[in-house]
Amino acid sequence: MTSIELPMTHRIIAPPRSPLRLAVDRFLANRLAVLGLIGLSFFVIACYGSLPWTLHTFNQQNLRDALQPPSWQHWMGTDTLGRDLLSRFLLGGAISLLIGVFSAIVAVGIGLTVGLVSGYVGGRLDALLMRAVDVLYGLPYILLVILLRVALVGRISHFFTGIGLPQSQGLAGIVVLLVGIGGVSWLTMARVIRSQTMSLVNQPYVEAARATGARPSRILLRHILPNLIGSVAVYAALTVPSAILAESFLSFLGLGVQPPVPTWGNLAAAGVEAINPIHTQWWLITWPCVGLTLALLCLNFLGDALRDALDVRTR
Numbered sequence: 001m002t003s004i005e006l007p008m009t010h011r012i013i014a015p016p017r018s019p020l021r022l023a024v025d026r027f028l029a030n031r032l033a034v035l036g037l038i039g040l041s042f043f044v045i046a047c048y049g050s051l052p053w054t055l056h057t058f059n060q061q062n063l064r065d066a067l068q069p070p071s072w073q074h075w076m077g078t079d080t081l082g083r084d085l086l087s088r089f090l091l092g093g094a095i096s097l098l099i100g101v102f103s104a105i106v107a108v109g110i111g112l113t114v115g116l117v118s119g120y121v122g123g124r125l126d127a128l129l130m131r132a133v134d135v136l137y138g139l140p141y142i143l144l145v146i147l148l149r150v151a152l153v154g155r156i157s158h159f160f161t162g163i164g165l166p167q168s169q170g171l172a173g174i175v176v177l178l179v180g181i182g183g184v185s186w187l188t189m190a191r192v193i194r195s196q197t198m199s200l201v202n203q204p205y206v207e208a209a210r211a212t213g214a215r216p217s218r219i220l221l222r223h224i225l226p227n228l229i230g231s232v233a234v235y236a237a238l239t240v241p242s243a244i245l246a247e248s249f250l251s252f253l254g255l256g257v258q259p260p261v262p263t264w265g266n267l268a269a270a271g272v273e274a275i276n277p278i279h280t281q282w283w284l285i286t287w288p289c290v291g292l293t294l295a296l297l298c299l300n301f302l303g304d305a306l307r308d309a310l311d312v313r314t315r
Contacts, residue, residue: 023309023310024309026308026309027305027306027309030305030308030309032301032304032305033301033302033304033305033306033309035298035301036297036298036299036300036301036302036305037298037302039294039295039297039298040295040298040299040302043093043097043291043294043295043298044097046090046093047090047091047093047094047097048094050087050090050091051091051094053087054087054088054090054091054094055091057084057087058083058084058087058088058091058260058262059083059260060083060084061081061082061083062078062082062083063081063082064082065078065082066078066079066080066081066082067079067080067274067281068082069281069283070283074086076089076283076287077281077283077284079270079274079284080270080274085267085283085284085287088262088267089262089264089267089287089288089291091262092262092263092264092266092267092288092291093264093291093295095174095257095261095262095263096244096247096248096263096264096265096292096295097244097295098174099174099177099178099181099243099244099247099257099263100240100241100243100244100247100299101240101243102178102182103177103178103181103182103185103239103240103243103246103247104182104185104236104239104240104243105182105236106178106179106181106182106183106185106186107181107182107185107186107189107236107239107243108186108189108232108235108236108239109186110182110183110186110190111185111186111187111188111189111190111192111193111235112189112193112228112232114129114133114186114190114193114194115189115190115191115192115193115194115196115197116193116194116197116220116224116225116228117129118130118190118194118197119193119194119195119196119197119198119201120197120201120216120219120220120224122198126194129190130191130194133187133190133191136184136187137187139184141180141181141184141246142250142253142255144180144183144184145176145177145180145181145250145255145256146255148176148179148180148183149173149176149255152172152175152176152179153169153172153173153176154172156168156171156172156175156176157169157171157172160172169258170257170258170260170261171261173256173257173258173261174257174261177247177250177256177257181243181246181247181250182243185239185242185243185246188235189232189235189239192231192235193228193231193232196227196228196231197224197228200223200224200227200228201224205223206219206223206224209222209223230310233306233310234303234306234307234310237299237302237303237306237307238300238303238307240299240303241295241296241299241300241303244264244292244295244296244299245292245296247263247265248263248264248265248268248292249265250265251263251264251265251266251269252265252266252268252269252272253269254266254269264288264289264291264292264295265288265292267284267287267288268285268288268289268292270284271284271285271286271288271289272285
């Protein structure tokens with residue numbers, strides 16, 4: 001009798017993908033996220049790559065070219081003082097994005113620290129910190145920015161003048177906006193991080209770390225903080241457009257960065273002032289509003305996609 005050998009079938013099992021790889025795949029599968037990333041990259045490259053040019057030309061005045069519509073010489077036209085609107089638009093975008101990013105960094109730093117300490121320690125310290133958050137919630141941020149401008153702009157401007165920095169008044173206004181917007185944007189994050197920290201404190205791995213004699217700082221940094229990275233990243237991504245919108249609103253009201261330093265907010269304010277029923281210079285208000293709208297859309301697309309990609313319940 002002859003024996004017949006049956007062919008063995010081998011099933012290749014793909015190795016499991018890491019959580020980071022899964023998050024990246026979910027992010028790239030979102031078309032709006034990819035579109036937002038491309039659009040934001042374009043703004044960043046255009047605004048910051050052109051700084052060597054815009055820093056020297058944004059305030060060059062030529063009254064003979066005042067209120068010229070878009071042309072090959074001035075792609076976005078000129079303003080009431082004959083300044084090239086393209087250079088002011090690009091520099092204004094760089095400043096608006098800078099304020100948004102650094103305000104988000106300030107908000108994340110303060111909110112994360114307060115939320116971790118409040119949620120881990122609890123007791124009277126938790127009650128004290130949360131009551132402080134409630135009080136700050138009741139204060140309008142416009143009032144806070146006004147108080148900061150009165151108290152700090154003169155001193156910061158004097159300091160910048162002493163070390164030889166140009167446009168010291170404008171730089172002082174930017175610093176005050178960073179402190180003011182970041183100083184009120186951390187409140188929601190502090191509450192979110194506190195609630196998540198309180199849910200993690202009683203987890204078995206945290207109690208095991210306590211049993212081994214680990215210090216509270218080590219427990220917070222090694223066991224609790226890594227589990228909050230997703231929430232922190234999502235909140236930071238969604239805080240940037242909120243900070244940019246707040247800066248534009250304050251600059252539109254005249255409480256933000258002061259001319260001649262441009263931002264998209266004060267460029268839009270200048271465009272509104274130039275509108276009249278006889279002859280409308282549409283380019284003065286159109287370009288800053290278009291730039292602000294597109295940048296906010298891109299940032300919101302990224303924030304929403306990042307939230308979905310880091311959601312552990314998403315398959």
